Amino acid sequence: MELAIALIFAGCALGAGIAMIAGIGPGIGEGYAVGKACEIIGRQPECKGSVTTTMLMGCAVAETTGLYALVIAILLIFVAPNLLGNKLISLISENKDMVKELAEAAAKKG
Amino acid sequence: MKTEPTKTDARETDAPISRRDRFLTRLWLVLMLLPLVGGMLLNLVLTPPSEGITVTGAQIYFTLSLPFENLPAPIRDLPITESQVNSALVLLFLFFFCLFLTQGLRTRGKSARQVLAEFIVEKVEGFVSGTMGAGYDGFPPFVCAILMLSAFSSLLSLLGLYPPTSDINVVGGWAILVFFMITRYKLKAGFGSYVKGFLEPIPVLAPFNVLSEFSTPISMAFRHFGNVMSGGVIATLVYAGLAGLSTIVFGWLPGFLGEIPFFQIGLPAVLSVYFDLFSGCLQAFIFAMLTMLYISLAAPEKESA
Numbered sequence: 001m002e003l004a005i006a007l008i009f010a011g012c013a014l015g016a017g018i019a020m021i022a023g024i025g026p027g028i029g030e031g032y033a034v035g036k037a038c039e040i041i042g043r044q045p046e047c048k049g050s051v052t053t054t055m056l057m058g059c060a061v062a063e064t065t066g067l068y069a070l071v072i073a074i075l076l077i078f079v080a081p082n083l084l085g086n087k088l089i090s091l092i093s094e095n096k097d098m099v100k101e102l103a104e105a106a107a108k109k110g
Numbered sequence: 111m112k113t114e115p116t117k118t119d120a121r122e123t124d125a126p127i128s129r130r131d132r133f134l135t136r137l138w139l140v141l142m143l144l145p146l147v148g149g150m151l152l153n154l155v156l157t158p159p160s161e162g163i164t165v166t167g168a169q170i171y172f173t174l175s176l177p178f179e180n181l182p183a184p185i186r187d188l189p190i191t192e193s194q195v196n197s198a199l200v201l202l203f204l205f206f207f208c209l210f211l212t213q214g215l216r217t218r219g220k221s222a223r224q225v226l227a228e229f230i231v232e233k234v235e236g237f238v239s240g241t242m243g244a245g246y247d248g249f250p251p252f253v254c255a256i257l258m259l260s261a262f263s264s265l266l267s268l269l270g271l272y273p274p275t276s277d278i279n280v281v282g283g284w285a286i287l288v289f290f291m292i293t294r295y296k297l298k299a300g301f302g303s304y305v306k307g308f309l310e311p312i313p314v315l316a317p318f319n320v321l322s323e324f325s326t327p328i329s330m331a332f333r334h335f336g337n338v339m340s341g342g343v344i345a346t347l348v349y350a351g352l353a354g355l356s357t358i359v360f361g362w363l364p365g366f367l368g369e370i371p372f373f374q375i376g377l378p379a380v381l382s383v384y385f386d387l388f389s390g391c392l393q394a395f396i397f398a399m400l401t402m403l404y405i406s407l408a409a410p411e412k413e414s415a
Contacts, residue, residue, distance in 0.1 A: 070336050071335075078167075
């Protein structure tokens with residue numbers, strides 16, 4: 001049963017890490033947008049204000065997918081282990097006899 | 111939230127500021143700062159002491175038990191969380207802030223407060239007309255309210271309080287409000303064309319159109335919540351990391367000197383400038399901007415005058 005809990009925690013941590021791979025996309029996208037904005041400002045310094053505003057808007061929208069991944073990662077780190085761990089622990093304490101029998105059977109086999 | 115300075119309020123005299131005005135200005139100033147101080151005291155009193163650094167959601171300050179038996183569970187024992195209390199405090203702060211700025215308006219011999227109030231109103235009006243175009247004269251107060259509420263909610267973390275915007279329920283509420291406004295503006299063109307809007311470009315895509323309709327408030331809420339909360343989490347992690355680092359580096363110092371986390375002095379402030387000041391204000395700006403964009407996109411085409 002400790003193995004099950006450990007597996008849950010490990011799965012949550014790995015899942016959070018894998019989810020954050022999604023951070024690559026917004027990073028590339030926003031970098032491209034900012035680079036283009038810098039080019040434009042270099043070419044036409046007089047339209048700096050409106051270019052900056054539009055770029056920030058675009059960056060915010062491009063960030064959305066990354067933030068979805070972030071929310072999932074944070075749920076996996078801070079919410080899921082507690083939720084699943086507590087459920088598993090209460091399940092174990094409810095069915096103590098069954099767990100004991102299973103453990104004994106496993107010990108006999110091994 | 112912002113009361114616009116109207117001509118009728120302003121006194122066209124060069125008379126010195128009356129005692130009543132001066133008294134009221136000070137009263138509003140005190141009442142403006144009172145919620146913030148109260149919030150900090152409440153935080154001090156009601157937060158249980160914790161060992162080490164933890165990342166938690168909004169704390170439940172207390173639970174309201176309503177005296178009705180047959181209500182569903184979450185309403186009967188209504189939890190009043192930190193984010194609810196803090197957002198109410200921000201609302202109070204903004205209310206008295208507006209009263210403070212607009213007390214004793216006059217057309218000549220303007221005070222610094224009045225100049226600031228006029229600056230804010232003019233800026234927001236220019237912002238709204240620049241983004242949405244003409245014909246949305248009723249919008250600047252709404253947009254300014256969202257902008258101020260969001261910005262000051264995020265800035266609340268500078269006082270060590272829990273920023274309400276890092277609670278998904280708070281920003282989710284705002285996003286649902288915006289969603290209702292978008293739908294209302296879409297319905298202005300008539301119910302038939304609202305339904306027809308879902309069947310474009312081809313009727314097969316109708317389920318996806320419905321989905322994208324609902325993804326608007328979700329993405330708005332997640333964007334704001336994710337940015338503010340991730341800032342808080344990263345700041346907490348860096349803070350904990352610096353404590354460990356200074357224990358390693360300065361641990362050999364004798365006595366209590368070895369226990370002082372020297373690295374925690376000053377360094378986290380650099381992060382705070384980005385995550386609390388810049389990111390908080392930027393997210394407020396983006397939320398207001400997206401609200402305006404979505405609403406002006408949803409509104410039926412104005413007949414060209």
